[in-house]
Amino acid sequence: MRKTTIALALALLAAACSRAESETIEELEASGAVPKLDRTDSLTGTDADQNGVRDDIDAFIAREYSSEPERKAATQTAKALQKGLLVEEGDVGGAKATMREIARGIDCVYEKFPVGSLKSAAQVSRELEALTTNTKIRLLAHLRFSKTLDGTSWSSPGKGTCE
Amino acid sequence: MKTRVLLLSFALALSSPMTFAEEGSSDLCSDPGIAFAFFNGVQTTPVDAQQAKNEFIRLFGETSPAGETIKYEVLYNYSEGFEDFVETFEQRLKEQEGILEGRFELFFEALRGGGPWWDQMQRVTSSAAGVLVGLVEWYEAETLNNLTTLVGNPPTSANYAEHRARIENWTRKRSSALKAKCRALLFAK
Numbered sequence: 130m131r132k133t134t135i136a137l138a139l140a141l142l143a144a145a146c147s148r149a150e151s152e153t154i155e156e157l158e159a160s161g162a163v164p165k166l167d168r169t170d171s172l173t174g175t176d177a178d179q180n181g182v183r184d185d186i187d188a189f190i191a192r193e194y195s196s197e198p199e200r201k202a203a204t205q206t207a208k209a210l211q212k213g214l215l216v217e218e219g220d221v222g223g224a225k226a227t228m229r230e231i232a233r234g235i236d237c238v239y240e241k242f243p244v245g246s247l248k249s250a251a252q253v254s255r256e257l258e259a260l261t262t263n264t265k266i267r268l269l270a271h272l273r274f275s276k277t278l279d280g281t282s283w284s285s286p287g288k289g290t291c292e
Numbered sequence: 293m294k295t296r297v298l299l300l301s302f303a304l305a306l307s308s309p310m311t312f313a314e315e316g317s318s319d320l321c322s323d324p325g326i327a328f329a330f331f332n333g334v335q336t337t338p339v340d341a342q343q344a345k346n347e348f349i350r351l352f353g354e355t356s357p358a359g360e361t362i363k364y365e366v367l368y369n370y371s372e373g374f375e376d377f378v379e380t381f382e383q384r385l386k387e388q389e390g391i392l393e394g395r396f397e398l399f400f401e402a403l404r405g406g407g408p409w410w411d412q413m414q415r416v417t418s419s420a421a422g423v424l425v426g427l428v429e430w431y432e433a434e435t436l437n438n439l440t441t442l443v444g445n446p447p448t449s450a451n452y453a454e455h456r457a458r459i460e461n462w463t464r465k466r467s468s469a470l471k472a473k474c475r476a477l478l479f480a481k
Contacts, residue, residue, distance in 0.1 A: 168394060254339060255401075259397045259400050265382060267396070281454055285363065
């Protein structure tokens with residue numbers, strides 16, 4: 130009887146801690162320490178302003194990157210990454226065309242986030258990729274896009290890739 | 293360091309087969325100078341590869357000490373089975389009362405062994421650290437398995453015809469091809 134009571138108490142404690150921690154993650158989201166993201170079932174999510182970037186990613190870019198050129202570079206990259214989710218598996222031509230846009234976007238990020246920036250260009254491109262692939266179907270679509278590019282190559286667009 | 297890399301590039305240029313047709317067009321085809329060909333590492337995406345290429349540009353610049361133009365190109369290969377990791381990742385996120393369930397934005401950070409968002413999660417949820425450690429250990433073991441499989445069953449030349457065509461094109465144009473095998477420890481933090 131006593132063992133049962135202790136086990137029950139521990140289970141209740143674990144459940145309470147779990148709830149508390151969940152609430153804390155929500156607080157992290159509210160504070161902006163971690164992004165609060167669209168987790169709808171569609172690949173493209175909600176894009177009310179129809180700029181080709183999910184609204185939650187737009188909000189992240191506006192909050193996280195300090196200057197207008199930085200935000201424009203991030204938006205350009207996010208838009209291209211979003212397009213990548215919609216490339217049909219095996220459409221090598223489509224994937225390569227989209228990859229050229231992504232490459233231009235990332236090159237632009239490297240131009241607008243020089244060494245010494247508050248956030249590194251590498252961190253920015255990683256964040257944008259992670260935000261774009263925040264649900265299972267989006268992540269799998271991104272990996273299908275990657276798989277379609279297997280065996281291909283692309284050159285550096287060079288300077289002047291910002292739109 | 294740079295000198296050694298350039299020597300490596302020469303070795304590749306001299307030893308490359310010259311039996312493949314030219315594919316596509318690029319200013320790399322007609323412009324003499326140094327071609328820096330970057331082959332991405334295992335379990336990396338095109339975004340990782342493009343980012344790594346840009347880090348190399350920052351390291352080596354776009355002009356050699358001899359004044360030659362250095363042009364950079366990514367030769368991308370996808371690691372078979374990469375997508376299988378997603379299923380296991382999903383299951384791992386459901387552990388510990390499912391506190392992190394559905395947070396696939398943590399996937400790439402987890403593959404790198406952590407990152408700013410994981411740091412935040414660990415700060416407020418004691419169980420997040422355990423989930424991350426479990427993920428990293430599992431990922432390392434699986435990557436090793438995948439590499440072993442790759443060695444036993446390597447891609448065919450048909451898989452990489454475009455890559456070979458690019459390399460042949462550089463050698464034919466007497467460019468130096470500089471091959472860098474990643475995973476970019478050079479610039480990893």
